[in-house]
Amino acid sequence: MAKMRIDKLLSNTGFGTRKEVKGFIKEGLVTVNGRTVNDPGLIIETDKDDIIFNDEKIFYRKYIYIMMNKPRGVISATYDPSEKTVLDLLPDDIKARKVFPAGRLDKDTEGLLLLTNDGILAHKLLSPKKHVYKKYYAEISGFIDEDDISLFSNGIVLDDGYKTMPAYLEIISSGSISKVYVSIKEGKYHQIKRMFESLGSKVIYLKRLSMGYLNLDENLKEGEWRELTDNELKLLLLSVE
Ligand code: URA
Numbered sequence: 161m162a163k164m165r166i167d168k169l170l171s172n173t174g175f176g177t178r179k180e181v182k183g184f185i186k187e188g189l190v191t192v193n194g195r196t197v198n199d200p201g202l203i204i205e206t207d208k209d210d211i212i213f214n215d216e217k218i219f220y221r222k223y224i225y226i227m228m229n230k231p232r233g234v235i236s237a238t239y240d241p242s243e244k245t246v247l248d249l250l251p252d253d254i255k256a257r258k259v260f261p262a263g264r265l266d267k268d269t270e271g272l273l274l275l276t277n278d279g280i281l282a283h284k285l286l287s288p289k290k291h292v293y294k295k296y297y298a299e300i301s302g303f304i305d306e307d308d309i310s311l312f313s314n315g316i317v318l319d320d321g322y323k324t325m326p327a328y329l330e331i332i333s334s335g336s337i338s339k340v341y342v343s344i345k346e347g348k349y350h351q352i353k354r355m356f357e358s359l360g361s362k363v364i365y366l367k368r369l370s371m372g373y374l375n376l377d378e379n380l381k382e383g384e385w386r387e388l389t390d391n392e393l394k395l396l397l398l399s400v401e
Contacts, residue, residue: 194210296344304338
């Protein structure tokens with residue numbers, strides 16, 4: 161049975177920082193099993209106690225799932241001594257829940273990044289065994305043709321000799337700068353850039369559009385984020401079944 165301090169539980173559930181929540185408790189806005197709470201350190205049994213905050217029943221959710229439209233120039237890490245990280249784009253109450261990026265995007269890659277504290281789901285999403293395809297939009301310097309599609313579907317040998325798993329290439333337009341969609345189910349270091357390098361081309365723009373059945377919300381501007389809706393979470397869970 162999970163136990164937790166009432167101030168931590170309320171803060172984790174998104175009602176404010178620990179300090180703000182302590183203030184709400186002082187104001188008498190929180191009751192547990194019908195009794196007004198005075199002590200912010202009161203220990204709660206998360207799946208049993210009846211918690212009311214400001215006349216609203218609280219359902220504790222252990223995990224949090226955030227969709228971010230990662231901008232260029234920030235790194236997909238939880239901490240870095242000199243670089244700005246994706247965690248720096250989140251407020252303190254979300255960071256306090258120990259979220260981390262489920263899979264990395266390069267510093268200059270944009271698009272869908274999932275941040276969560278659900279390690280099991282993150283692991284499944286990233287495991288090639290689960291066959292969760294991640295789809296990217298890419299702009300490539302150089303012509304791309306049908307031959308490249310079949311090379312991608314056979315797997316591409318990278319500079320270190322590793323042969324990638326089958327990947328899907330869709331050509332939107334081919335020219336001195338080509339536009340394509342690429343879908344891969346692994347996450348080797350700089351994988352898409354290195355796949356195109358093996359073909360003698362260069363990725364000049366890369367944006368992740370989806371992970372499994374979860375699509376990036378087009379209304380999220382670069383650097384913006386929000387929690388997944390219940391439906392999106394269902395789609396994500398379906399992707400790793
Ligand atoms: N492949 C890359 O080369 N970079 C990314 O950020 C993601 C996939």
